[in-house]
Amino acid sequence: MGSRSNVVIDGIRQMITSGELVAGSRLPVERELGARLGVSRGPLREGVRALVVLGVLETRQGDGTYVTSLEPGQLLEPLGMLAELQSPENSVHLLAVRRVLEPEAAAHAALRISDDELAEARRILERGEAILSVGDDVDLEATIDVDTEFHRLIATASGNPAFAAIIDALVGRTARARLWRAIHQHGAVHDTQREHRAILDALEAHDPDRARIRMSVHVLGVEDYTERHVDEQPVDDVD
Amino acid sequence: MGSRSNVVIDGIRQMITSGELVAGSRLPVERELGARLGVSRGPLREGVRALVVLGVLETRQGDGTYVTSLEPGQLLEPLGMLAELQSPENSVHLLAVRRVLEPEAAAHAALRISDDELAEARRILERGEAILSVGDDVDLEATIDVDTEFHRLIATASGNPAFAAIIDALVGRTARARLWRAIHQHGAVHDTQREHRAILDALEAHDPDRARIRMSVHVLGVEDYTERHVDEQPVDDVD
């Protein structure tokens, strides 16, 4: 048992679930909170830091410690780092989740996407076409950005923050970079762009069935690429 | 920003992604690791503790600190606590995710569930029937356990650990208790049991389509209950 600092985590968690602390609340000072939970500042800070990483708390030096909004997007953020740590074999499992979630998100998005969001989606795809039009020397980083933003926009437009957060986190940068390199090597970047365009058409028509099906096909293709090229590339850390 | 302890987290994360540390590796001792990352023991322990909570590291007093298996089930575990902190309004969003994932998991499970797992599923549902047969005074806690175990078994049998972990975590105990109270108040416990039985039949027949459809109906019903009774019950903390 990592006893003392777990006491801190459980204690703060219960203070939240009991309603003593709500979103935006300020926590007692370190000394006081430590005394109340029966731990010294060391373990107390460990527990608080863990909750900060989980997106539950937020510390501001010189000011105090506060409870975050506790919204799904906030709390699911650390998922991103975890996806990053997955070995390539497990990427297949994560992609399977994406394959299920994204078509549903697209269908929802088709029903409720706003004109502003549609315009934004069009802008993103136009950037993608501009990148591809330069010829064979495609800017891979920029292509990945386009892909990421397009999928993120749809996930957000679904209106379900949990969808958005999970989808956003599920495929980390490393896996995504590896994937796109494979796609590029096989000259499939134009296929991807065309699939994106087809999805956008369905969104513009507010047609959930077409949006769902086209997103399914799209992600399925991504999944195939991953399965086939899972062991091709070494990992190169970016950040 | 969150300077020193974030340095620790990023540092360890990069040691893992770079391959210097792999699953099961032992980390350098605290003093040495701290010296290497340029931090003292305090912040170092904060960062390590955060990664322990995220399921990335594991500390054993008197022995050392080790990298965990890094499997999806391990890393997605903290999701459970986060679901617990969600306000009832957001439970709807989490259930929407469940509604998409669980039918797919059931379909996969139908194709690959083992005889042992089928036997286990039967035992679980028999327990559920035993609970219901006693009359009107139903043991709500035991019913919740049966429901949890049944869904968890199917998620595991899907063969995708990411499915299992997300489904398992998505509806926390508090939300689940609230939900079941509503179901019970409306005398719908028998309906639930019958739906479970129908799903099991599909699994025994290894029929993915029927499994998917029946799980869809089942979770959809759960979702309806949640939407209708989201604001009925106060939160009562259990643990």
Add this chain to the structure above:
DNA sequence: GCGCTCGAAGTCATCAGACCTTTCACCATG
């Protein structure tokens, strides 16, 4: 009166040192 500057108090962040608890391996003993 108004605005600006500066300082004091409060708070989190970090460092340093000491001591406790647990684990494991080695070794002596039977």
Add this chain to the structure above:
DNA sequence: CATGGTGAAAGGTCTGATGACTTCGAGCGC
């Protein structure tokens, strides 16, 4: 060969002091 003890090593905890940052208000100049 088995067994138990002993000690080194590692993480866990506590304490005190110092630094960094934010906030707020008093004082000052205009």
